[in-house]
Amino acid sequence: MESNVHKISCPDCRLSDLCLPYGLQKNEVQQLATIVKNKRPIHTDEYLYLQGDTCQNLYAVKSGSFRSFIADDNGSEQTIGFYLPGELMGLDALQHGRSTCSIVALETSTVCELPLSHLNELCSQIPSLQHQMMRILGKEISSDHDKIIMLGHRSAKEKMATFLLMLSRRYSGLGFSSTEFNLSMRRQDIANFLGLTVETVSRQFTELNKDGIITVKQRGIQINDITSLKAIVKPCMPDDQLSFIA
Amino acid sequence: MESNVHKISCPDCRLSDLCLPYGLQKNEVQQLATIVKNKRPIHTDEYLYLQGDTCQNLYAVKSGSFRSFIADDNGSEQTIGFYLPGELMGLDALQHGRSTCSIVALETSTVCELPLSHLNELCSQIPSLQHQMMRILGKEISSDHDKIIMLGHRSAKEKMATFLLMLSRRYSGLGFSSTEFNLSMRRQDIANFLGLTVETVSRQFTELNKDGIITVKQRGIQINDITSLKAIVKPCMPDDQLSFIA
DNA sequence: CGCTTGATTGACTGAAGTCAAATGTGGTGG
DNA sequence: CCACCACATTTGACTTCAGTCAATCAAGCG
Known part of the structure; x- marks a missing residue:
């Protein structure tokens, strides 16, 4: 099928x-x-x-x-x-x-x-x-404008949180889980997209994992505390602007 | 008229x-x-x-x-x-x-x-x-993609050079001088656009001025050495990608 | 199994941000 | 006309976040 x-x-x-x-x-x-x-x-x-x-x-x-x-x-x-x-x-x-x-x-x-x-x-x-x-x-x-905002004035942590929320929202729109999904891209791709280095992306994943906000296992992501994730972004972006990453 | x-x-x-x-x-x-x-x-x-x-x-x-x-x-x-x-x-x-x-x-x-x-x-x-x-x-x-590139992985100096070359090209397309023009925006606007702070923009202007590459007088910009300006950007962007800033 | 590629972690560095002060400029009204 | 004010810009001193370099760890695969 x-x-x-x-x-x-x-x-x-x-x-x-x-x-x-x-x-x-x-x-x-x-x-x-x-x-x-x-x-x-x-x-x-x-x-x-x-x-x-x-x-x-x-x-x-x-x-x-x-x-x-x-x-x-x-x-x-x-x-x-x-x-x-x-x-x-x-x-x-x-x-x-x-x-x-x-x-x-x-x-x-x-x-x-x-x-x-x-x-x-x-x-x-x-x-x-x-x-x-x-x-x-x-x-x-x-959506391109949202990317410009994300790249313009965000810290590494904010970029990562934004990235995860985008994916969450888009998967959910497709009928998949909004809290559990597999990344189809490598860390290098994420880093490059966010204007960061692989090392920084990796460190951010580790930190979010330590804080219990997400659980990372390789490409597998589980969002445990979406409120905290939004709070990381919140100071800088309203919820309805999280519509991008195309 | x-x-x-x-x-x-x-x-x-x-x-x-x-x-x-x-x-x-x-x-x-x-x-x-x-x-x-x-x-x-x-x-x-x-x-x-x-x-x-x-x-x-x-x-x-x-x-x-x-x-x-x-x-x-x-x-x-x-x-x-x-x-x-x-x-x-x-x-x-x-x-x-x-x-x-x-x-x-x-x-x-x-x-x-x-x-x-x-x-x-x-x-x-x-x-x-x-x-x-x-x-x-x-x-x-x-053009939005070009902005994403500019914000993604460029140093302050590269961003500034890119910005000036964009303006130069666009003014030239309008029939104005490509080497002498007045900025209609404030430093703050440039900084915000490039994902930098006002201070950094100001310092970059000062440096480019000291190096003789441009002459800055308030809003007035004169490009003295467009080749050097392109060389600053060159390592990271081909000439025909300088078409943005809309 | 080793090999390759991807991901993580640590130590150090540096470019840009932050904070603060000085300088310049244009506009307003006495 | 000048004194004053508000605001934009520049400059300096210090801090910090993310980049760089390097080593280690993990996973997939022939």
Whole structure:
């Protein structure tokens, strides 16, 4: 069953309410489904696309997770975000049709491919689809703003707490536990994303663990005291701004 | 003449190639112009809109400059970006029709107001306008990514150099000098934007001045050695990624 | 099993933050 | 016109949080 997840089409997809079809009529979803291409699974450390590639598609995460990052001349990277099921990748290429970042699978994952040309046509015909596209783009932008806030003026501890709360919220939105989940990314990825070093991330995990706020076992995270976690962030960020990490 | 800048309509606007009308046919620009409302000038420290306001418009900067920022519970702020003529404000509100940040004028400025409802209609009718909207949204997203990179792993000196090069490039794009310009923002705004303190910004200005790379006189900046400035950034960012600060 | 890669821990360093004071600038009103 | 004030900016002295370097520990895998 799970192994055939990449063959499921929009009208039957359990993610449809989190994804492009949100707010569309049944027949409109079917129209959308006709332009969606299901792709073969992408395995851990495989790339969806590379920085600089021409990219005439959007990709929706169907299962698994991805990391997007931008590399510079020297090969040093900055992780821009993590993508969970239902989220759209490739929005950065809307500007010139060339991707500005690379996207790599953190685990075996599946995606839906949406050719931009067809999608644009369909947007002209279906106002609510155009509306949903705008909503998604607006969400991407405000989620990027939240990342800017996080990177701007936060201590290592605040960044870590924020990061964990984001994941918690997003997993919960997907119907998973908000207090117990497995990280699909390495410590290095978290560090890079938060603008910290691996050592600092590790130390913060250890501290939060010692304080009993979370229990860390490898990639496994259990949040024992979500109130304390929020309190770490609280002084600097209202609850409803914890909506990011895309 | 300059005092009437807010009455000029799209077909006559010298910014049209940097703004929404880019790539449109003459008659299409005229159509666009019919939905644009010219607003009265906005003075220094006046707000265009406040975080949380319902916002059913986009705003294009016609003259002057703006600062956008997000405030949290405690009243502490994070500056998200600066807007110069030709740039679109209000994209963050596309998600829920509510602005996620506040926008304040850094000097006496004028804007064009574009009602989203009319704009969306027009996009359905004019494919190249829809295309241009997507380009602008893609640019906003990749510019936000550049900010994330800047905040993520850069030293104070690198951030300052990056900041100056951005401004230089953007002023140059507007037809102004790329080596001599006046900052419309205070040191505090720069510091907040870069995730630094005022003191650090001031010290960096002093150092760059001592080294002869720039000449600073209050808000007046003169870049004497753009190569050195680029060299400060270079080790971490390719030249073509210096396109941000929106 | 060893090997490789990832994660943790410890000791030390340094860049940027904090606190405090001085200096400069522009605006206001007597 | 000048004295005064509020605010922005600069400068200095000190502190601290996170980075660096290095060693150790743990886990997955052929």
